Amino acid sequence: MANETLSTLLKQYEQKKSRAEIAADERKMDLYKKVPELQGIEDKINSVSISVTKHILTSPESNAGDTLKNFNHTMDALKAQKEQIFKKFDIPADYLEPHYECPICKDTGFIKRADYTSEMCNCLKQKLLNISFNKSNMSALSKENFNNFNANFFSDQADPAKYRFNISPRENIMNIKNRCLEFIENFDDPSAKNLLFTGNTGLR
Numbered sequence: 732m733a734n735e736t737l738s739t740l741l742k743q744y745e746q747k748k749s750r751a752e753i754a755a756d757e758r759k760m761d762l763y764k765k766v767p768e769l770q771g772i773e774d775k776i777n778s779v780s781i782s783v784t785k786h787i788l789t790s791p792e793s794n795a796g797d798t799l800k801n802f803n804h805t806m807d808a809l810k811a812q813k814e815q816i817f818k819k820f821d822i823p824a825d826y827l828e829p830h831y832e833c834p835i836c837k838d839t840g841f842i843k844r845a846d847y848t849s850e851m852c853n854c855l856k857q858k859l860l861n862i863s864f865n866k867s868n869m870s871a872l873s874k875e876n877f878n879n880f881n882a883n884f885f886s887d888q889a890d891p892a893k894y895r896f897n898i899s900p901r902e903n904i905m906n907i908k909n910r911c912l913e914f915i916e917n918f919d920d921p922s923a924k925n926l927l928f929t930g931n932t933g934l935r
């Protein structure tokens with residue numbers, strides 16, 4: 732069941748990740764249509780990257796350092812041109828980045844550690860917790876709590892024949908309520924006794 736929940740969540744993560752990336756691609760295509768200079772810079776970045784890779788693969792190792800230096804220099808210049816255009820048109824620097832719901836794990840649900848292992852991101856942990864919280868009926872606590880407790884639903888007339896108590900149902904429920912509050916108050920006291928509710932099926 733837990734595995735099923737996790738795989739459903741991971742499918743949702745995959746979908747929102749690809750939605751964010753498709754949206755970023757669409758923003759890019761739109762922007763490059765409006766500002767063709769950006770497309771020119773992108774083309775140059777791509778061709779410089781390809782030629783430098785080819786060069787490093789085919790040249791003697793001793794030249795690789797210089798090639799990389801030149802490459803970094805060219806790339807910096809191209810990036811600076813790109814930034815200038817962004818500024819000129821008042822475009823936020825991260826405009827073409829995918830807008831992930833969780834920027835920490837980029838909507839993958841996992842974070843890669845420096846040692847190449849990965850750990851579950853807090854966003855995914857929280858989603859799993861929310862699901863088990865909802866399943867446990869605990870989510871009703873926001874409505875069903877002692878602040879909303881209304882003793883007036885219980886009769887203040889004692890009826891020993893019906894309830895086998897000499898006190899009224901209202902007095903009885905107030906006693907129960909006070910015992911519960913006492914229990915909560917002393918929850919961290921190891922000598923405090925547990926509470927046990929018994930009754931017919933459906934008792935909540």
Ligand SMILES: [Zn+2]
Pocket residue numbers: 833834835836837838839840841852853854855
């Ligand atoms: Zn995350």
